[in-house]
Amino acid sequence: MRTVRVAIGIICESADTDRVLAVRRKRCGSHDLWEFPGGKIERGETAEQACVRELEEELHVHVGDLRDIYTVEYSYPKYHLSMRCFLCTIKSGCLAMTEQIEIRWVERASLSELCWLAANSDLIEVLQSCSLKSRKSATGQVEHYEDGEVRGNLQDEMIRRRAATRKTMQANKRSDTxxxxxxxxxxxxxxxxxxxxxxxxxxxxxxxxxxxxxxxxxxxxxxxxxxxxxxxxxxxxxxxxxxxxxxxxxxxxxxxxxxxxxxxxxxxxxxxxxxxxxxxxxxxxxxxxxxxxxxxxx
The missing domain is CATH 3.40.960.10 (VSR Endonuclease)
Incomplete structure (x- = not known):
């Protein structure tokens, strides 16, 4: 049976919310692939605390407005990955590389142009589907764009999808079907x-x-x-x-x-x-x- 690895992925939004932060790490066999900042939850800390610590250690930045928005489930040949994903904004600090080869702010609409780690594929699709049109105005109202569509923001969309998945699975009765x-x-x-x-x-x-x-x-x-x-x-x-x-x-x-x-x-x-x-x-x-x-x- 494959082992289960629990991790966190952190999606840092830019001030205008149209871009997210992507990194390439010094990994054996996958240094050419992109991913989001993140890491493992250490013993005795919460996932939120792990997000703050990882970004301080790896990128030398302090973040705020952490929101738990998504969970990636992906099976690699030797293990299964369960990764909780958080959305946040950078409050202070200057981006610096420690374990990274490259750091880049990427337009959401252009995310698929990069080569990503396999576990991120569905997450990339969701992020792209919520680009630009998804932003809320300063008053909290959903903005209308030139094509007339009204879309929920990134957090709302991802939470909606996760809730829909949970509802579908809960409706699956264990017995007496x-x-x-x-x-x-x-x-x-x-x-x-x-x-x-x-x-x-x-x-x-x-x-x-x-x-x-x-x-x-x-x-x-x-x-x-x-x-x-x-x-x-x-x-x-x-x-x-x-x-x-x-x-x-x-x-x-x-x-x-x-x-x-x-x-x-x-x-x-x-x-x-x-x-x-x-x-x-x-x-x-x-x-x-x-x-x-x-x-x-x-």
Whole structure:
């Protein structure tokens, strides 16, 4: 299993909010790639305190108006990165390089012209989508631009996206989903009762388990578990986050099935699309036959 590295990324806005600060560090194999200032949270400090400390140590500047706006989730080959991103402004100090090869103020609209570390790709897209048109007036009102659009500012847009992602994930029920209820109804109709729900004593915590027959049933949502039959799409925003989430789900599913087989269990995966009206009869006939033919353990 890959380790998880927790980090912070700091997006420093210029006074007119149209530019952000980018840096290139002296990194092995990636010194040509751009990123945002940041680093690791040290023991005993908050993420906000880490932002202030990192910028003082690395760039010799003092910042203010720190706002927690986004979280990057990205899986590299050897580890998974979870990076909290903060928006801020520089209050005092003179930019100086310590571990950097180059420091540059970059127009938001031009961010994609630079070569960035892979984990920053979705964040760059969000920053660009909120350029210029997103600025608020001194009175706090959203300004209207020549194309007539009204856009929320950068902070509002990123917080909105993060809230939308959280709402979507919270709506994903752990148990008693509609597909599960359909499967259980068909099992009871076939006289197959005595099963356990969300059974913790079996690897992967199967949605439905027959311990005596050593049968574990997983009723998987096509979107969350990436169905191989209907190939569900990927959200267009925060793509790296969703891809990392899906990879972890797939890896966890595969690990559970491997562990079940090692214990002599038979794992059955039922996909949500297999329970559609045109397919449910064939799907449940297959599942019921498998359960009935399973030899009971002594």
């Amino acid at each position: 509609k597909p599960e209820l359909l499967v259980r109804k068909r099992l009871r109709k076939a006289g197959l009762t005595g099963y356990r729900l969300q059974w913790r004593d079996a690897p992967g915590r199967p949605d439905i388990a027959f311990p005596g027959r050593r049968i574990a049933i997983f009723v998987n949502g096509c979107f969350w578990h990436r169905c191989p039959h209907c190939n569900p799409g990927v959200p267009k925003h925060n793509v790296e986050f969703w891809q990392a989430k899906f990879r972890r789900n797939i890896e966890r599913d595969a690990r559970a099935i491997t562990e079940l087989r090692a214990l002599g269990w038979q794992a059955i995966t039922i996909w949500e699309c297999e329970l559609a009206d045109a397919r449910i009869e064939a799907t449940m006939a297959r599942v019921i036959d498998t359960i009935r033919n399973a030899r009971r353990s002594s």
